Amino acid sequence: MKILVLNAGSSSQKSCLYELKDVQSDRPLQPLWEAKIDWTHQQNVSELKVQTAAGSQLEEELASESRQAAIYRMLETLWKGKTQTINNLNEIDIVGHRVVHGGQEYQQSTLISPDVKEAIARLAVFAPVHNPVNLEGIEAIEKILPNVRQIAVFDTAFHAGLAPATFVYPGPYEWLENGIRRYGFHGISHQYCARRAAEILGRDLADLRLISCHLGNGCSLAAIGGGVSVDTTMGFTPLEGLMMGSRSGSIDPGIIIHLLKRSDLTAEKLDNMLNRNSGLKGISGVSADMRQIVEAISQGNERAQLALDIYIHRLRAGIGAMLASLGGLDALIFTAGVGENSPIVRAAACEAFRFMGLKLDGDHNLQSPIDADIATADSAVKVLVIHTQEDWEIARECSKF
Ligand code: ADP
Secondary structure, X not given: OEEEEEEEOOOEEEEEEEEOOOOOOOOOOOOOEEEEEEOOOOOOEEEEXXXXXXXXXXXXXXXXXXXXXXXXXXXXXXXXXXXXXXXXXXXXXXXXXXXXXXOOOOOOOEEOOHHHHHHHHHHHHOOOOOHHHHHHHHHHHHHHOOOOEEEEXXXXXXXXOOOHXXXXXXXXXXXXXXXXXXXXXXXXXXXXXXHHHHXXXXXXXXXXXXXXXXXXXXXXXXXXXXXXXXXXXXXXXOOOOOOOOOOOOOOOHHHHHHHHHHOOOOHXXXXXXXXXXXXXXXXXXXXXXXXXXXXXXXXXXXXXHHHHHHHHHHHHHHHHHHHHXXXXXXXXXXXXXXXXXXXXXXXXXXXXXXXXXXXXXXXXXXXXXOOEEOEOOOOOOEEEEOOOOHHHHHHHHHOOO
């Protein structure tokens, strides 16, 4: 079974092709072909990078191409040129898409129909950056493979089982009636990490209490009991919760009222302020990238130090909240760019939980091993570093159809 995965972000489009021979296999497979288009570096230029399991590589800069044209060119490298991996498009059995917002309706991966597309478009009011680009990927595939089955794998779906007390905001009741509630995100990553954790620990997922810390550019925690998300830090949008690279995370909404009353703040300016110019970047004035924050701290930059201190304080507070929702903890999981690569962040987060017998193995932590337990043998709680594999998780969801 050949499964093509499309994972669209605001400024990048990733894609890969998997071949599943044994659908029972839980171990992530190496994709046959993987590609990425990056729009972040140069204006009106799409940077395309492709590599195949057979070892071929391709790099191209596509000038002034539309997003759709760039996606088409990316897909073309699957069946043409030096990265050719399939002979013809019809070899693709199914296409899976990461769709950020599934709203209240879509609580699991869903076969895409005109109704589903209409819902994804409608839900763009909740996810204006992501849902439209997800839809663009679906339409690009429709053009070149009109009869292939396409599956929407929602980032919100893993949190669909949250209890009302967890997902309802204590604002006016009409909010809830209008879909203004907590949804949670990064679900594909949290779901993958939970299953992988059970595998690493050799335990049944149904018996585990886990806290998954997805710390990338966006950051969120999930409290996972018996394989189900029981709490999470992101809410109505991916802005709630932890301090992130350039997003503030939770702040007192009174600040917004204060600013609106005293300045010419528009919704767009507010959006920019909270989503793009806050977090590590806003506080440090250096960067949203944790590597540069740590580098600046080593040169004595006090604002970078403050940014890291707030990040850690809020991460610890978030873990504490998840702990209360779970009522105990078997393993703490670190994943995504910062979670997988920053011993400093992991050590500082864990330090606060020594009181409950959580003991980190300092040397092992420094090595940032992949898919391994970095707690000491006598620690009451396991601490896992897991390389998140969202594309693989999407492929796995597709294999169920
Ligand atoms: P996204 O949320 O966009 O998928 P990633 O999971 O790739 O992002 O995480 C990106 C972030 O990971 C970078 O901004 C950087 O802060 C962090 N990161 C990557 N490598 C390291 C490292 N070696 N040490 C600390 N942070 C790192």
